Structure formats: C-alpha cells, structure tokens
Amino acid sequence: MNTPVIEVDDVWVRLRGQTLLEGVSLKIYPDDFYAIIGPNGGGKTTLLRVILGLLTPCRGEVRINGSRDPAMRKYLGYVPQFRAFDFQYPITVREMVLSGRLGHITHRPRRYGREDHARVDETLKTMRITELADRQIQNLSGGEQQRAIIARALVSDPKVLLLDEPTVYVDAPTTVEFYDILDHLRRRMAVVLVTHDIGVLPGRVTRVACLNRRLYTHDNAEITPDMIEAAYHCPVDLIAHGVPHRILPEHPED
Amino acid sequence: MFEVLGFEFFRNAFIAGMLASIACGIIGTYVVVRRMVAISGGISHAAFGGIGLGYYLGIDPLAGAAGFTVATALGMGLLQLRAKQQMDTLIGAVWAAGMALGILFVYLTPGFAPDLFSYLFGNILLVPRGDILLMAVLTAVIIAVVAFLYRELQAVTFDPDYAKVMNLPVEGLSLLLLVLIALTVVMLIRVVGIILVIALLTIPAAISRIHATRIWSMMLGAAALGIIFTVAGIWLSYLADVPSGATIILVSTLAYAGALGLERLRQGG
Numbered sequence: 056m057n058t059p060v061i062e063v064d065d066v067w068v069r070l071r072g073q074t075l076l077e078g079v080s081l082k083i084y085p086d087d088f089y090a091i092i093g094p095n096g097g098g099k100t101t102l103l104r105v106i107l108g109l110l111t112p113c114r115g116e117v118r119i120n121g122s123r124d125p126a127m128r129k130y131l132g133y134v135p136q137f138r139a140f141d142f143q144y145p146i147t148v149r150e151m152v153l154s155g156r157l158g159h160i161t162h163r164p165r166r167y168g169r170e171d172h173a174r175v176d177e178t179l180k181t182m183r184i185t186e187l188a189d190r191q192i193q194n195l196s197g198g199e200q201q202r203a204i205i206a207r208a209l210v211s212d213p214k215v216l217l218l219d220e221p222t223v224y225v226d227a228p229t230t231v232e233f234y235d236i237l238d239h240l241r242r243r244m245a246v247v248l249v250t251h252d253i254g255v256l257p258g259r260v261t262r263v264a265c266l267n268r269r270l271y272t273h274d275n276a277e278i279t280p281d282m283i284e285a286a287y288h289c290p291v292d293l294i295a296h297g298v299p300h301r302i303l304p305e306h307p308e309d
Numbered sequence: 310m311f312e313v314l315g316f317e318f319f320r321n322a323f324i325a326g327m328l329a330s331i332a333c334g335i336i337g338t339y340v341v342v343r344r345m346v347a348i349s350g351g352i353s354h355a356a357f358g359g360i361g362l363g364y365y366l367g368i369d370p371l372a373g374a375a376g377f378t379v380a381t382a383l384g385m386g387l388l389q390l391r392a393k394q395q396m397d398t399l400i401g402a403v404w405a406a407g408m409a410l411g412i413l414f415v416y417l418t419p420g421f422a423p424d425l426f427s428y429l430f431g432n433i434l435l436v437p438r439g440d441i442l443l444m445a446v447l448t449a450v451i452i453a454v455v456a457f458l459y460r461e462l463q464a465v466t467f468d469p470d471y472a473k474v475m476n477l478p479v480e481g482l483s484l485l486l487l488v489l490i491a492l493t494v495v496m497l498i499r500v501v502g503i504i505l506v507i508a509l510l511t512i513p514a515a516i517s518r519i520h521a522t523r524i525w526s527m528m529l530g531a532a533a534l535g536i537i538f539t540v541a542g543i544w545l546s547y548l549a550d551v552p553s554g555a556t557i558i559l560v561s562t563l564a565y566a567g568a569l570g571l572e573r574l575r576q577g578g
Contacts, residue, residue, distance in 0.1 A: 107474050128474050135470065144342050144467050145521040154464045158475030165460050191522040207471075 059084050060214045066115035075101045079270045087245045093266035099249045129158040132213030136220050142193045148203045149188040155207035174210050182206040198229035215245040318434050322543050325436040328444040329500045330535025332451050336493045337514035338528045343466040346511050351400035353494040353506040355381040355407030360428050361414030375495045382491035386484045431502025431554040447496050501554040512561040516568045
C-alpha cells in the first residue's frame with residue numbers, strides 16, 4: 056500500500072468566534088483524483104489554505120509526504136481561484152511560469168538556471184501555450200489564462216495538484232478542455248479539486264468528499280443523497296445539466 | 310530655456326528631480342501594482358510627525374523623519390500582517406496622528422521652525438548639495454536592493470499566497486518594501502513636499518503601466534516619465550514664475566489624464 060502524499064489529521068479552524076472546520080481528517084494518495092464539494096462558505100477554501108500552510112489550524116496538523124516540515128510544500132502545486140488574480144499585473148506568461156520554480160531554488164540570490172528554463176519550456180509545451188510565452192497575462196483569453204496558472208503549478212513537478220473552484224469563471228468549452236488536461240495530468244500526480252458545482256464533476260474522479268464544516272467522506276466516486284444532505288443540511292436535487300460524465304446516482308423511485 | 314542651467318540652484322533642482330524620478334519610478338511601480346497608494350499616503354503624512362520630532366530634539370529634521378517614518382511603516386506592516394487589521398482604517402488613523410504629532414512637536418519647540426513650509430509643500434529650487442548626495446546614495450541603495458531581489462519581489466507583489474507556498478520570506482519582503490517606500494517618501498519631502506509625494510510616486514508608474522508587459526519595463530518607463538515631468542515642471546514654473554513643486558504635479562496629472570483619454574480612444578476605436 057502506498058503512503059499518502061497529504062494527511063490532514065483532526066484539523067479545527069476557528070476565526071473570529073466562528074468555527075470554519077471541525078475535526079477534518081483526510082488522506083490523499085498518489086493516484087487519487089479527489090473531489091471536495093460543498094456549499095459556499097462550507098470551508099473548502101479554508102481547508103485548502105490549511106493544507107498549503109497559509110492558515111495555521113488551532114488544532115490538528117497537516118503532513119505532506121509524512122512530514123510537517125514547511126519545506127515539503129514545494130511538492131504542492133496550487134491553482135488558486137481565478138478571481139484571486141490581478142491580471143493587469145505587468146508579467147509575461149514565461150515570467151509567471153518561471154516564478155513557480157522559486158521554491159526549488161536553494162542558492163541565494165535566487166537566479167533561474169538552465170534547468171528552470173528547460174522545465175518552463177517543457178511545461179509551456181504540455182499546456183500548449185508556448186507561442187504565448189512573451190505575452191502579458193492580461194492579453195490572453197480566459198482559457199489561456201487558466202492554462203498559464205496551471206503551468207505555474209506544474210513547473211515545480213508537484214506530487215499533488217490542488218485546484219480551487221477552477222471552472223467558475225470559464226465558459227463551457229473551456230471547462231471541457233480543462234477536464235481533458237486534468238485527465239492527462241493525473242497519470243503523473245494526485246489531483247485535489249474543490250468545487251461547489253457538483254454538476255461539473257467528471258466521471259474520472261476516484262473519491263468524493265462533502266465539506267460543510269465537517270467532512271463527509273465516501274471511499275468511492277459516488278455522491279450519496281445522505282452525504283449531500285448531511286453537508287448541505289437540506290435535500291438537494293441531484294441533477295446535472297448536459298454533462299456527459301455523470302457520477303451522480305439515479306434518483307430513487309418512489 | 311538653457312540659460313537657467315547657468316544657475317547652480319537650477320542645476321541642483323534638475324539633478325534632484327532626476328534622482329527622485331528614478332527612485333519613484335522603481336518604488337512607485339511596486340506601489341501601483343500592489344495597490345499601496347493609500348499606505349504610501351499614510352506613511353508620507355506620518356513623516357510630518359518625524360519632522361516635528363526632529364525639530365523638537367534639535368536634530369536634522371530629515372533624519373528625524375527618516376527614523377520615525379521607517380518605524381511607522383514597519384508598525385503598520387506588522388499590524389496588517391499579524392493582527393490582520395483593516396488597512397484603510399489603520400491608514401486613516403496613522404495619517405491623522407502623524408500630522409497632529411508634527412504640529413505638537415513644532416509648537417513645543419522653542420523658537421520658530423523656519424523650514425516647515427518647505428517640508429509641507431517642498432521647494433526643489435532650495436535643495437542643498439548635501440541633500441543631493443543623500444538622494445544619490447538612497448537611489449543607489451534602492452536600485453541595488455531591487456536588482457538583487459527582483460524575482461522575489463515580483464513573486465510577492467504578484468501573488469503573495471503562492472510565494473508563501475514556495476517558502477519565500479513573504480513577511481520580510483513585504484516589510485522591506487514598506488521600508489523602501491518610507492525612505493523614498495522621506496527623500497521626496499524636500500523635492501515636492503509631503504502633500505505632493507503621493508502623486509510623483511504613483512502617476513508616472515500608473516501611466517507606464519498602461520503599456521508595460523514586465524515589471525522592469527514599467528520601472529524604466531515610470532522613471533523616464535518622472536524625469537520629463539520634473540524637468541518640464543521646473544522649466545514651466547521658471548517661465549511663469551510660480552511654485553515649482555505644484556507645477557511638476559499639475560504637469561504629471563495632465564499627462565495622466567491625457568494618457569487615460571488616449572487609452573480610452575484606442576480601446577474604443
């Protein structure tokens with residue numbers, strides 16, 4: 056049995072008197088395509104921030120590759136929410152992707168070496184944005200911007216790719232293309248996808264968990280009505296509109 | 310226009326304007342892309358408290374302003390990073406407190422503080438030789454720091470969360486940036502005065518940003534624009550016999566309005 060790349064162990068987060076996460080435990084294995092769903096404000100982004108070391112939990116701990124060392128974060132690739140970006144920032148696609156290598160550079164001052172540039176060229180090619188390398192990120196389409204953001208996460212050879220609501224601000228064809236890319240990537244690394252949109256979950260997801268302060272897990276890729284009810288605190292209609300890969304079970308007949 | 314170069318104080322004014330423009334182009338670029346215009350305003354008004362303190366203690370007001378302003382910038386930065394205080398409220402409080410302290414210290418100082426007006430509104434035509442040397446040293450320090458930490462500062466100002474995930478010293482770099490802003494502000498107090506510091510720090514960088522694709526090209530553009538504005542401002546103020554600091558700022562503001570208008574036309578057309 057392989058060891059988990061990420062272990063979240065009984066994590067509690069309280070901010071300004073509000074409990075955002077309550078005893079959340081989670082293990083992510085190298086071959087996982089893990090989807091975490093749940094309502095807005097359910098703590099999905101908070102959980103990602105705890106895993107990334109951007110937020111210190113008041114109880115519990117996170118281990119990456121079995122270690123609590125912050126240096127282990129270089130094995131994480133992070134794709135933040137689209138709206139978190141200032142696309143007006145004067146930076147080219149190549150510079151932005153290169154910056155993803157900074158965590159691997161140990162000498163000071165940090166300078167990009169030949170290997171860094173080679174890895175960037177390779178990643179730009181993987182994401183099919185080589186010809187956009189010298190454009191400013193503002194002058195790209197939404198789908199191209201998203202591929203550039205993923206490229207920055209991939210260029211550091213992560214063991215896990217963490218994605219926060221990646222499809223919220225992109226159109227339907229881009230979403231389809233995006234899931235094709237993820238399909239390709241998951242052969243190389245674990246993928247953790249956080250979304251409130253249960254209609255877009257692709258068929259390739261290996262495990263699903265519902266998060267609404269507490270985490271409701273299920274060890275296969277099925278969302279059961281009681282998981283949803285537990286997480287959303289109300290019955291939810293499991294309908295996916297026009298999505299080819301459904302993982303949602305049929306409605307139980309009366 | 311070249312006859313003005315015969316006067317030493319005009320030559321000094323041009324040199325001071327150029328040094329200020331280079332420092333402002335570099336630091337102002339970070340101020341604009343990281344949206345730190347308000348905090349720069351707070352820091353520059355806090356500097357007034359430092360000038361008052363300098364008078365009160367009988368030391369060089371600029372030295373007092375430098376120490377006080379850097380300390381205020383660090384304090385604000387730490388409060389924001391650690392205590393997660395609401396920044397605009399904090400800036401408002403520091404802004405007001407800095408001005409109030411300045412007034413009180415100057416009031417308590419025996420005798421009249423003669424140079425106060427020049428610190429408030431600046432007088433680039435009265436920049437002494439020693440100050441020019443100080444400005445040159447500071448500009449060199451800013452260039453060296455930014456050249457050394459270009460990649461780190463880019464990562465931190467573009468996406469601080471991602472920089473943290475990559476284990477960069479985000480807190481230290483953010484505070485370093487605030488210290489550089491504070492030092493630039495103090496240096497600029499002589500040239501254009503506290504009131505007008507924000508404009509010279511932001512307007513050239515804001516215009517340069519419209520067409521810049523990289524941080525360093527935005528810095529170069531901002532520095533060049535700053536030099537053009539200060540030289541044009543000094544020359545126009547000489548012709549019209551009006552205060553130079555205010556003229557520099559009005560020239561910059563008109564250029565900014567023009568650049569925004571042109572950009573609008575270009576996008577509309």
